[in-house]
Amino acid sequence: MDAFQRELTELLPRLRRFARALCRDATEADDLVQAAVERALRKRDQWRPGTRLDSWMFTLMKNAWIDETRSRSRRIALFRPAEEGGGRAEDRDPLGTRLVGTAVERAMASLPDEQRLAVALVLVEGLSYGEAAEVLRIPEGTLTSRLVRGRQALAQQLEGLAP
Amino acid sequence: MSDPQMRDGGEARLKALLAAHYDPVLEESVPERLRAAVVAPAPPLARAGAGWRMPAAMAASLAAGVLIGWGVLGERPASLPDPYASGALAQVLQSGLASAPDPNAAAQVGLSFRTAQGGYCRTFTAKDGLSGLACREPKGWRLRMIVLGPASGPEPAYRTAASALPAPLLAEVDRLASGPPLDASQEAAARAKGWT
Numbered sequence: 001m002d003a004f005q006r007e008l009t010e011l012l013p014r015l016r017r018f019a020r021a022l023c024r025d026a027t028e029a030d031d032l033v034q035a036a037v038e039r040a041l042r043k044r045d046q047w048r049p050g051t052r053l054d055s056w057m058f059t060l061m062k063n064a065w066i067d068e069t070r071s072r073s074r075r076i077a078l079f080r081p082a083e084e085g086g087g088r089a090e091d092r093d094p095l096g097t098r099l100v101g102t103a104v105e106r107a108m109a110s111l112p113d114e115q116r117l118a119v120a121l122v123l124v125e126g127l128s129y130g131e132a133a134e135v136l137r138i139p140e141g142t143l144t145s146r147l148v149r150g151r152q153a154l155a156q157q158l159e160g161l162a163p
Numbered sequence: 164m165s166d167p168q169m170r171d172g173g174e175a176r177l178k179a180l181l182a183a184h185y186d187p188v189l190e191e192s193v194p195e196r197l198r199a200a201v202v203a204p205a206p207p208l209a210r211a212g213a214g215w216r217m218p219a220a221m222a223a224s225l226a227a228g229v230l231i232g233w234g235v236l237g238e239r240p241a242s243l244p245d246p247y248a249s250g251a252l253a254q255v256l257q258s259g260l261a262s263a264p265d266p267n268a269a270a271q272v273g274l275s276f277r278t279a280q281g282g283y284c285r286t287f288t289a290k291d292g293l294s295g296l297a298c299r300e301p302k303g304w305r306l307r308m309i310v311l312g313p314a315s316g317p318e319p320a321y322r323t324a325a326s327a328l329p330a331p332l333l334a335e336v337d338r339l340a341s342g343p344p345l346d347a348s349q350e351a352a353a354r355a356k357g358w359t
Contacts, residue, residue: 001202008201016197017188021181030194037200104184123178124185155173158180 004044007053008037014125015057021108021120022065032068036061058125058135062117069113107157115150122147248297248304256285256297256304260354262347275350276340283358284339286332296335299358308335 001009015036019029039060040047047056108116121132122143133143248256251269259265259272273286273294284298284307295309310329336344345353 005201009198012193012197012201013189013191016191016193017185020188021185030197033197034200037197038203041201041203104180119181123174124181151174151177154177158177 003049004047004053008040008057011054011057014054015061018058018061018120018125019065021124022061022116024105024109032061032065035064035068039064055127055131055135058121058127059137062136065117066113103158107154110157111150111153115146115153118143118146119150119154123151246306247300247302248306252287252289252297253304255287256299257358258354259287260347260350262350274336274344275353276336276344277342278339279341283353284336286336294329294332296332296339298339307339308332 012033015033016029019032019036020026023029023032036057040057043060047053108119111119117136118132121127121135122129127135129140129143129147132147133140136143247253255268255270255272259268259270261272261275264271270287270289273288275283275285277283278298282298282300284296285304286294286296288294293309296307297304298307299305308331310332
C-alpha cells in the first residue's frame with residue numbers, strides 16, 4: 001500500500017459518512033464510496049500530493065452521485081421488483097432500527113440534490129463555505145444560497161426534534 | 164470557524180442534529196470491500212473472467228444502477244460476492260424467450276447456452292445499452308458480467324444476427340459455452356424444466 005492508498009484508507013470513514021448523507025441507505029452509500037474509490041484510483045495522477053485528498057474525493061463522489069442520480073430513473077425499471085413493495089430501503093428494516101434516523105433521512109431526502117450536497121459538505125462534513133464551493137465547483141455565493149435554502153427546509157421539517 | 168453564518172444558532176442546532184445522526188458512521192467498521200477497493204488495481208473496462216466484475220464504464224456511470232439491483236437483492240454481504248438477479252431481470256431470465264421476445268419486458272434475452280458443467284447461462288440486453296450474462300444456480304440467476312456500452316469489436320463464434328452484444332460479453336460466452344447456443348426448441352424445453 002502506497003501513501004496515496006494509505007491516506008485514502010484513512011478517509012474511508014468520512015467518505016462513508018458523506019455518502020450516507022447523500023444516499024437513501026447504507027448499502028447504496030457504500031456503493032457510492034466504492035465507485036468513487038475506483039474513480040480515484042483511475043485518476044490518481046490528477047491528484048496533486050500536498051493538496052487535500054478529502055476535497056478531491058468529495059468532488060469525485062459528487063460526480064459519481066450525480067451521474068448515478070441521472071441514470072437511476074432510466075435504469076430503475078430493470079431492477080424493480082416484480083411485485084411492488086420489496087425493494088425500498090424502508091421495507092428492509094423490519095425491526096425499525098432506523099426509526100430514530102428516519103426524520104433526518106426523510107428531511108435530507110426531500111432536499112433538491114444541489115441543496116443536499118451543500119448541506120452534506122458544510123453541515124455534516126464541516127467544510128467551510130469556501131471549501132465546499134470549491135468541491136462543488138461553484139461560486140461561494142451560490143453555495144451560500146443553496147445552503148441557506150437547504151437549511152431552512154431542514155429546519156422546518158425537523159422542528160421540535162432534540163437537541 | 165469565522166464564517167458569519169456560524170453565528171446563526173439555527174445552523175448550530177441543525178449541525179448537532181445531523182451530527183447525532185451521521186457521526187456514528189465514523190465509528191462503524193469499514194466494510195472489507197471498501198478497504199479492498201483501495202488496494203485493488205484500477206478496475207479495467209469490461210474484462211472477461213469468472214465472477215462479478217464492475218467494469219469501469221459501469222462504475223463511472225452506473226454505480227448506482229447496480230446498487231439498485233443489489234438493493235433489490237435484499238441484504239448484500241460486505242464484499243462483492245455472488246449477486247443474483249432479482250425482480251424484473253430475474254423474471255426475464257427465468258421466463259423470457261429469445262425466440263419470442265416481449266417488447267414490453269425490462270430486458271431481452273439474447274443467447275442461452277450450456278456450460279461444460281451442464282448449467283445454463285443466458286445473456287440479456289436492457290434498454291439504454293446495459294447488457295450482461297447470468298448463469299442459473301440453485302439459488303437463482305447469478306450475474307456473471309454486466310457491460311455498459313454498444314456492441315463492438317471482433318465477432319466471436321457465437322455471434323448471431325439477433326445478439327448485438329458487446330465484445331467482452333461475447334468473449335465470456337465463448338469461454339463458458341460448451342457448445343452452440345440453444346435453438347428455439349431447446350430454449351423452450353430448458354425453460355419448461357426451470358433451467359435445471
